[in-house]
Amino acid sequence: MSESLRKRLLDIYGRLYSRYGPQYWWPGDGAFEVIIGAILTQAASWDNVDKALANLKAKWLLEPVALRAVDQDELANVIRTSIYFNAKAQKVKAFVQHLGEHYNDDLRALLGKDTHNLRQELLSIYGIGNETADDIVLYAAHKPIFVIDAYTRRILGRLSINPTRDTYDSYQAIFMENLSHDVSLFNEYHALLDRHGSETCRKVKPTCAECCLLDLCPTGARNVMSV
Template sequence: MDDQSVSRTLLTIYHQLMARYGPQYWWPAQEPFEIIVGAILTQSAAWGNVEKAIANLKSAKVLSPEALRHLTLPEVAGLIRPCGYYNAKSLKLKSLAHWLGEHHDDDLSKLFANNIDSLHQQLISVYGIGQETADSIILYAANKPVFVIDAYTRRIISRLGLAPDSNNYTAYQNLFMHNLPADAQLFNEYHALLVCLGKNVCRNHPLCHQCCLNSICYFGMKIA
């Protein structure tokens, strides 16, 4: 498939998902630091449990880098217990809080003033932040156009017959970023819509008869 065909197909997928599910209004948060914390807490966790953990941090008035630095690891772990892996994630949050203070004076505008590549490299240098989490922060907190790749996206794109030759994060990301306009709002909605489809229909055991992409899905057509 040539680049123009890939671009048309990706846009068709987006428009069909939007027609089916509508805007997703991601990321559900009140301010950028909450988005960053949520991006870490959502690792291997259901979003409903992440919301409970964030609510605990808000109730304790510690949803800021400075406040988190003053808590002990067990104190942070106790507050974020609902999201699972709370001991590991408490260390990640503490590492983030210390890094923001040491390198950016807790000023997210300084951090977000960096270009995408620099921002990505800085974020993945922080303990507990990998490629997907870093790109979630860049897209949803910094509002910069980078496409987030997660397990849902890989599964859906593979079933649609659009998987890149290489099965790595960058190859999947380039599929979108080289074939779509560099638009943060487009990437925001597109990723959120793919997550919606992956959670509700394109599961490990897919509900293909409910899928709005059935007519263009190689996997769906094979099992129909």
């Protein structure tokens, strides 16, 4: 653990929390809905995912048995708003098939596994990669793991907090090795980074002058100076 990096990460968290307040993540009515939402949100905005989830609920499809029974093309049409709906229909089908075959739809048995084994099993299911697996581990199973996404990579890069290698695991290690493994902290921190990345530290035309991290950010300082 680097004490200086730990303090810096906590300073960033404190500023983001003061700026945006609690985010109340993950939106969803129960662990199963969280998992389906985590699959659907790949490369999609939450507004579009929320519409897809509402469509599933309206057709009584948001449960494992119904999702296994529904035709894949029909499922794709129901979740059309989530983008890449054909691929995501296949991914949702793969998850509920795994849940039925290995756990008889007992989601608590799956999520009750220890963090490492749960994550490895999720990664073995078609269509679930690092970010989606960690979303499920953190927000559905309530186990301490830090989720890395494009917003987090962008913000860390602009703050000149760089991992040893440009990999998911290396970015994750920045948080896992320097912060207490606290579910509430990881939950809120990830949500705040996403909020900051979508509203302020945008990919194009970030609003650096309004940023609560400006005095910590070399990129922001350069952007403000160039205006």
